[in-house]
Every structure is written in C-alpha cells, then in structure tokens.
Amino acid sequence: MFAVIKTGGKQYRVNENDVIVAERLEGEVGDSVDLDVLMSGDGADVKSGGSVNAEIIEQRKGDKITVFKKRRRSTYRRTKGHRQFETVLRVIGIGGSKAKAKPAAKKAEEKPAAKDAPKKAAPKKEAAPKKDEAKKADAPAKKTAAKKGVTGKADDLTKLNGVGPAYAKKLNAAGVTTFEQVAAWKKADIEKLDEQISGLQAKAENEGWVAQAKDLAKEN
Known part of the structure; x- marks a missing residue:
C-alpha cells in the first residue's frame, strides 16, 4: 500500500518502512508525527485522504549549497553558502493503522509540564526576602x-x-x-x-x- 503525502511544500510517494528526507519538522528524535495525505491506495483501489504516521530518525542540516552573485561591468562578486534544515523520517504506518500511538505521546509530554509548575512557583517565595534586603541596603545608604x-x-x-x-x-x-x-x-x-x-x-x-x-x- 502506498500514499502520496505533502510536507514542506513538496510531495512524496511513500510505502511502509520507507525513509525520506523532508523539510524541517518540529519534534525530537523518536517522536512520531502525522503527515498530510493527498491520496492513498493499493493499485486499482485509490482513495483520497487517509493518514500516514512517521517517526523522526534525525534532525540535521543538509549539504552546503554555494550561492554566487555577480554584476555585469563591475567588480561585484559575492559567494555565500547555505545549509537547509532537514528532518529524516521513517514511515511507520499508512491508513491510520498506528495513528492511535500519538495520544499516548501527548500524555507523556503533559506529565513533565505538570512537574515544572511547582518549579516556577518557587522563585515567587524568594521575592519577599529580596524586598527586605533592598530595605536593609537603603538604610546604610541613607546613613x-x-x-x-x-x-x-x-x-x-x-x-x-x-x-x-x-x-x-x-x-x-x-x-x-x-x-x-x-x-x-x-x-x-x-x-x-x-x-x-x-x-x-x-x-x-x-x-x-x-x-x-x-x-x-x-x-x-
């Protein structure tokens, strides 16, 4: 079964376990992402829509592209290099067979967010002593x-x-x-x-x- 997906303004024809290099997607290595599907099918049976789930294998920069600029009848010469950010993906499933795995990842991300809440509240307790220290510092300054x-x-x-x-x-x-x-x-x-x-x-x-x-x- 194959699918035609769209990401980063480009279209890719993929099968399960295919590895593709796409424009930079948000996420870390090991995260799973859902991609926009234009069509999917198996030979004669072709359907529009559907879902494709992929895993992020690597976040990297692509090969360096040299950009050379010049102007006629002048000594203007400029050479610059550019490396595009890329994401390497492995297709896990086509047709929504493994799309249920994504809600579990959301729960895993919510747990550390809940732990971070008390850490942010801790500095607020230190705000009161800072005011006292400022008053103490003002007292000798006045003297x-x-x-x-x-x-x-x-x-x-x-x-x-x-x-x-x-x-x-x-x-x-x-x-x-x-x-x-x-x-x-x-x-x-x-x-x-x-x-x-x-x-x-x-x-x-x-x-x-x-x-x-x-x-x-x-x-x-």
Missing part, C-alpha cells in the same frame, strides 16, 4: 549620605575651577556638597568618585581642586 554632609549648608561648588552648574549637580548627586569634603579628598576618594563621574580624577588633578577647596573653606 552614609548623612555622614557626607560635613556642614549643614551646601557650598557653591561652581567656584572651583572648571566646575559649572551641571557639573556641580553631578557632584551633589555623588554626595559632595561642601568645600571641606573636597579639601579632605585623598587619591583613593578621587578614584572612587571617578567611577561615578567620568573624568573627575583628571579634572580634579589638573585644576587643583583640593588646594583650591582648602582656601575656599577658610574663607567661609
């Missing part, structure tokens, strides 16, 4: 921010060489608000701030902010 303000009043940092209103805002956002803080900077402090404000280290050293801040702090 350090309060310590950075040496005096209650903020100084006009634009008096420093090369510092404009926009750059002063960046310094304030980093916790630097007074000349006393700038005057107390050490190399390690400048390097840390340079990670937050790009180019700060070079600017502070070239303009002499530390020495200038000491003089401005005395004036205040």
Whole structure:
C-alpha cells in the first residue's frame, strides 16, 4: 500500500518502512508525527485522504549549497553558502493503522509540564526576602549620605575651577556638597568618585581642586 503525502511544500510517494528526507519538522528524535495525505491506495483501489504516521530518525542540516552573485561591468562578486534544515523520517504506518500511538505521546509530554509548575512557583517565595534586603541596603545608604554632609549648608561648588552648574549637580548627586569634603579628598576618594563621574580624577588633578577647596573653606 502506498500514499502520496505533502510536507514542506513538496510531495512524496511513500510505502511502509520507507525513509525520506523532508523539510524541517518540529519534534525530537523518536517522536512520531502525522503527515498530510493527498491520496492513498493499493493499485486499482485509490482513495483520497487517509493518514500516514512517521517517526523522526534525525534532525540535521543538509549539504552546503554555494550561492554566487555577480554584476555585469563591475567588480561585484559575492559567494555565500547555505545549509537547509532537514528532518529524516521513517514511515511507520499508512491508513491510520498506528495513528492511535500519538495520544499516548501527548500524555507523556503533559506529565513533565505538570512537574515544572511547582518549579516556577518557587522563585515567587524568594521575592519577599529580596524586598527586605533592598530595605536593609537603603538604610546604610541613607546613613552614609548623612555622614557626607560635613556642614549643614551646601557650598557653591561652581567656584572651583572648571566646575559649572551641571557639573556641580553631578557632584551633589555623588554626595559632595561642601568645600571641606573636597579639601579632605585623598587619591583613593578621587578614584572612587571617578567611577561615578567620568573624568573627575583628571579634572580634579589638573585644576587643583583640593588646594583650591582648602582656601575656599577658610574663607567661609
């Protein structure tokens, strides 16, 4: 008994136990698939429709096809390769003799899906501690921010060489608000701030902010 099937835009004439190479089909090795049947029969008795069940033997890439492109009267030359995804199938049954095996495969696929459900719910329990950790992290951050303000009043940092209103805002956002803080900077402090404000280290050293801040702090 033979059948004419259609898959991937192509037609194949198959018998039982035939092995064919078709366009890529979804599934893993060992899975069974049902194929669209145009006609099936046995010699004189030909019927339309029916069912063909096949097993996936291999998922692979086909042979490389070289694609060469050129243009007349120019030096345009392009060579590319392409390998089409293919699925190797073995025909198990024709006429629906083994089509009943497919529902069993569906049940087997549903079981692991049910097991995966509790695994997805597990991360939700960890969400509550994360909020607590965020609150704990905010508490020391607020304390350090309060310590950075040496005096209650903020100084006009634009008096420093090369510092404009926009750059002063960046310094304030980093916790630097007074000349006393700038005057107390050490190399390690400048390097840390340079990670937050790009180019700060070079600017502070070239303009002499530390020495200038000491003089401005005395004036205040």
